[in-house]
Amino acid sequence: MAGRVLSYEKKDTWIHELSGVTKLIFFLAWSITSMISYDTRVLVVMLILSIAILRASKTEWRQVGTVFKFILLFLVINVIAIFFFSPYQGCEIYGSKTVIGHLFGNYYFTKEQLFYEANIILKYMTVVPSVFMFIVSTDPSEFAASLNRVGISYYVAYSIAIALRYIPDIQDDYVKIKNAEAARGIELSKKAGLLSRIKNTTPILFPLVFTSMNRIDVVSSAMELRGFGKNKKRTWYRGKSLRAADYAVIAFAVIFCTAALIITFRGGSRFYNPFR
Amino acid sequence: MLIEFKDFSFKYRAQAEPTLKNINLAIESGEKVLIVGPSGCGKSTLAHCINGLVPFMYPGEITGSYSIDGNDPQKLGIFGLSKIVGTVMQDTDGQFVGLTVAEDVAFALENDCVKESAMKQKVDEVSKAVFIDDLLDHSPKELSGGQKQRVSMAGVMVDDVKVFLFDEPLANLDPKTGKSAIALIDDIQKRQQATIIIIEHRLEDALYRDVDRIVLINDGMIVADMRPDDFLSTDLLEKAGIRYPLYVEALRHAGCQITPGSKPQHIESMDLSGYRQKFLDWMQSVTLPKPGITKNVILSINDVGFSYDKTHPVLSDVSFDIHKGEMMSIVGKNGAGKSTLAGLICGFNIQDSGTILLDGEDITALSIKERGEHIGYVMQNPNQMISKPMIFDEVALGLVVRSKPEDEVKQRVADTLRICGLYEMRNWPISALSFGQKKRVTIASILVMDPELIILDEPTAGQDLRHYTEIMEFLRRLNRESGKAIAMITHDMHLMLEYTNRAVVITDGRLIADDTPANILTNDEITERAFLKRTSLYDLASKMGIDDAPGLCNRFIHYERSLKDGRQSSFV
Numbered sequence: 001m002a003g004r005v006l007s008y009e010k011k012d013t014w015i016h017e018l019s020g021v022t023k024l025i026f027f028l029a030w031s032i033t034s035m036i037s038y039d040t041r042v043l044v045v046m047l048i049l050s051i052a053i054l055r056a057s058k059t060e061w062r063q064v065g066t067v068f069k070f071i072l073l074f075l076v077i078n079v080i081a082i083f084f085f086s087p088y089q090g091c092e093i094y095g096s097k098t099v100i101g102h103l104f105g106n107y108y109f110t111k112e113q114l115f116y117e118a119n120i121i122l123k124y125m126t127v128v129p130s131v132f133m134f135i136v137s138t139d140p141s142e143f144a145a146s147l148n149r150v151g152i153s154y155y156v157a158y159s160i161a162i163a164l165r166y167i168p169d170i171q172d173d174y175v176k177i178k179n180a181e182a183a184r185g186i187e188l189s190k191k192a193g194l195l196s197r198i199k200n201t202t203p204i205l206f207p208l209v210f211t212s213m214n215r216i217d218v219v220s221s222a223m224e225l226r227g228f229g230k231n232k233k234r235t236w237y238r239g240k241s242l243r244a245a246d247y248a249v250i251a252f253a254v255i256f257c258t259a260a261l262i263i264t265f266r267g268g269s270r271f272y273n274p275f276r
Numbered sequence: 277m278l279i280e281f282k283d284f285s286f287k288y289r290a291q292a293e294p295t296l297k298n299i300n301l302a303i304e305s306g307e308k309v310l311i312v313g314p315s316g317c318g319k320s321t322l323a324h325c326i327n328g329l330v331p332f333m334y335p336g337e338i339t340g341s342y343s344i345d346g347n348d349p350q351k352l353g354i355f356g357l358s359k360i361v362g363t364v365m366q367d368t369d370g371q372f373v374g375l376t377v378a379e380d381v382a383f384a385l386e387n388d389c390v391k392e393s394a395m396k397q398k399v400d401e402v403s404k405a406v407f408i409d410d411l412l413d414h415s416p417k418e419l420s421g422g423q424k425q426r427v428s429m430a431g432v433m434v435d436d437v438k439v440f441l442f443d444e445p446l447a448n449l450d451p452k453t454g455k456s457a458i459a460l461i462d463d464i465q466k467r468q469q470a471t472i473i474i475i476e477h478r479l480e481d482a483l484y485r486d487v488d489r490i491v492l493i494n495d496g497m498i499v500a501d502m503r504p505d506d507f508l509s510t511d512l513l514e515k516a517g518i519r520y521p522l523y524v525e526a527l528r529h530a531g532c533q534i535t536p537g538s539k540p541q542h543i544e545s546m547d548l549s550g551y552r553q554k555f556l557d558w559m560q561s562v563t564l565p566k567p568g569i570t571k572n573v574i575l576s577i578n579d580v581g582f583s584y585d586k587t588h589p590v591l592s593d594v595s596f597d598i599h600k601g602e603m604m605s606i607v608g609k610n611g612a613g614k615s616t617l618a619g620l621i622c623g624f625n626i627q628d629s630g631t632i633l634l635d636g637e638d639i640t641a642l643s644i645k646e647r648g649e650h651i652g653y654v655m656q657n658p659n660q661m662i663s664k665p666m667i668f669d670e671v672a673l674g675l676v677v678r679s680k681p682e683d684e685v686k687q688r689v690a691d692t693l694r695i696c697g698l699y700e701m702r703n704w705p706i707s708a709l710s711f712g713q714k715k716r717v718t719i720a721s722i723l724v725m726d727p728e729l730i731i732l733d734e735p736t737a738g739q740d741l742r743h744y745t746e747i748m749e750f751l752r753r754l755n756r757e758s759g760k761a762i763a764m765i766t767h768d769m770h771l772m773l774e775y776t777n778r779a780v781v782i783t784d785g786r787l788i789a790d791d792t793p794a795n796i797l798t799n800d801e802i803t804e805r806a807f808l809k810r811t812s813l814y815d816l817a818s819k820m821g822i823d824d825a826p827g828l829c830n831r832f833i834h835y836e837r838s839l840k841d842g843r844q845s846s847f848v
Contacts, residue, residue: 183653
């Protein structure tokens with residue numbers, strides 16, 4: 001089956017050429033920075049860079065579209081929930097209250113709250129492209145090899161690789177099970193409402209989990225039988241050593257993120273305040 | 277002595293009874309041994325004792341003694357054993373550890389800390405030996421079942437093992453690929469002077485090349501350990517519920533007493549002179565019933581074409597009909613498009629061209645759910661279909677989601693469970709059921725919706741003769757009593773011959789035959805193209821000088837049928 005969602009695809013770009021470790025370091029630094037910072041200027045720059053990177057990795061919509069829609073759904077729920085649970089969070093943070101409209105009861109729209117929530121959306125949007133880039137451009141086994149090379153135990157490294165390796169298989173199982181259940185009347189297509197679709201995923205997850213457990217059992221026997229875990233170390237058929245481009249990217253990530261955090265905290269808090 | 281078991285017994289920790297009892301077995305270096313036995317007889321456990329999964333991964337209690345290559349396996353451990361015994365597992369997909377062929381082959385070397393350059397050299401060397409050297413960068417998804425198996429073989433060959441242990445190597449392969457797998461195993465043995473142990477219940481296919489000995493295990497004990505010619509002359513297989521090679525079975529039906537001197541191991545070299553007259557007499561005595569009249573078409577597939585990516589057609593111009601109340605099979609090599617075809621019929625995908633008519637109406641616009649009310653689909657693995665813990669709820673699911681009134685649901689589920697012989701167990705948890713019973717639950721959960729046609733994907737894959745018979749007799753009864761049309765996707769030549777009146781053969785996305793199984797399986801051109809295997813009854817016929825090979829097949833099946841129906845009352 002062509003075009004699996006969120007799995008590694010071989011492509012010819014400089015991002016694919018980078019070592020998995022480089023991409024992991026970049027991705028971690030990027031996410032941490034974006035999680036800490038509420039500085040709108042920093043976030044906007046990061047968003048632009050994120051999108052540029054995603055394009056450079058030639059990631060296509062079919063690879064990430066479904067997941068992106070899911071993330072958007074949660075983002076919307078999140079944003080609405082924040083508003084209803086603490087409608088004046090923004091005012092507290094920025095220390096002012098500029099009302100621009102009335103919803104009902106005690107709920108008023110304020111500029112500060114809108115700005116605060118816009119920042120949250122921005123944070124999501126800066127992280128999401130880097131996650132996608134990382135997952136679809138990193139060869140799982142090369143990644144495991146490089147993780148091991150930077151000192152992480154090969155057990156952990158290989159577990160991650162195997163997990164990534166099984167994403168496509170589990171997706172295939174999912175489609176197979178979903179189809180068979182749909183034939184029995186458990187509709188997951190657009191004809192069913194959102195609530196019943198969520199409810200209807202349980203009869204699919206149940207067999208999916210069992211099938212996956214079975215897979216794990218088989219693969220761990222297979223690994224054991226071929227000497228996995230015998231020695232403290234192991235070598236890698238497909239290892240990539242770090243090259244100039246990798247060091248450049250790592251250096252960039254470190255410098256950029258440090259700078260971003262310095263700029264963020266220069267005002268004394270991690271919020272950029274246009275209302276003062 | 278390379279492998280030696282003395283008064284060896286093994287009991288899994290969670291079980292009350294030992295799985296292996298008092299095993300005495302010696303295998304010499306360079307021998308090729310076939311281990312056969314029904315499901316659950318302990319043959320896999322014996323294999324696990326040899327490769328170390330028992331007791332290191334599946335712990336339990338060992339009594340008696342055993343040694344492998346002069347060592348105590350308990351001291352060698354699973355890693356030490358892996359240097360002596362290379363295991364090729366049954367599940368060709370599951371054992372694929374690496375992301376590409378090269379990495380998978382190199383896996384054992386990586387774990388041994390072999391340097392990258394030495395590793396690449398060794399990988400190249402063994403992959404040439406099993407003809408996968410042009411596939412090194414491919415991912416497992418891009419390989420056929422036979423190729424995957426060769427990758428697994430290469431993966432253990434890098435260790436220069438002395439023993440190759442094949443756990444049901446034929447289970448996931450189409451018949452012709454299975455034949456080449458057996459031939460390749462034979463080659464490796466000859467070239468490397470390796471010791472080969474094959475565990476398999478498809479005896480006839482496994483005997484495609486000579487083996488030195490056959491070991492029969494039943495109920496945890498070694499029942500026989502003899503040369504193949506001697507073994508096939510006994511009636512031990514029948515007692516253990518394993519199928520004889522068809523030509524031997526046919527001769528036995530004719531009342532011939534098989535002798536080791538006639539060399540029954542291969543039909544090609546078997547001496548039939550002593551059996552000929554008796555066999556011809558028997559042929560004469562079996563009369564065939566008149567073929568049934570053709571019935572109304574329920575599903576009509578017309579010029580259907582499909583491709584996943586719009587460039588590489590998976591199916592093109594496929595046309596055939598399925599008739600009311602018939603039992604038919606859809607056969608062809610792995611990846612020929614059979615499952616895709618089933619998917620189009622059920623609406624999992626929509627054909628690019630052509631039409632599918634159900635009772636004369638075009639069903640292109642119907643959703644999967646809507647089609648599901650007329651066409652039931654049963655997956656190969658029941659565990660992938662079962663989503664409720666209790667039998668009743670599982671079978672009721674299709675009706676409940678269609679919001680049928682509770683009384684109706686209860687009534688229909690109860691009726692269906694009765695038909696399927698599950699009524700007594702209706703309040704059981706599904707986890708308490710055997711594989712065959714689970715299969716019946718999944719069939720019941722489809723049947724309850726009262727479809728006109730049921731499609732089953734590999735209904736008997738991996739089942740031994742007893743479970744195979746249990747599932748197939750159930751389907752046959754269902755077909756006869758309820759008049760449901762049943763279409764089966766299968767690799768099993770015997771299933772198609774024994775249980776279906778018609779087969780359509782799909783190869784490389786095209787329909788190349790639509791005929792009776794007896795005609796198809798005696799036709800060289802079709803069997804060759806579709807990766808099927810010509811039945812050995814054909815060879816028997818030609819060696820006996822019988823021109824009408826399909827006629828022999830039909831008589832054979834008819835005769836077996838009458839035996840089975842005679843036994844039916846006591847069997848079920």
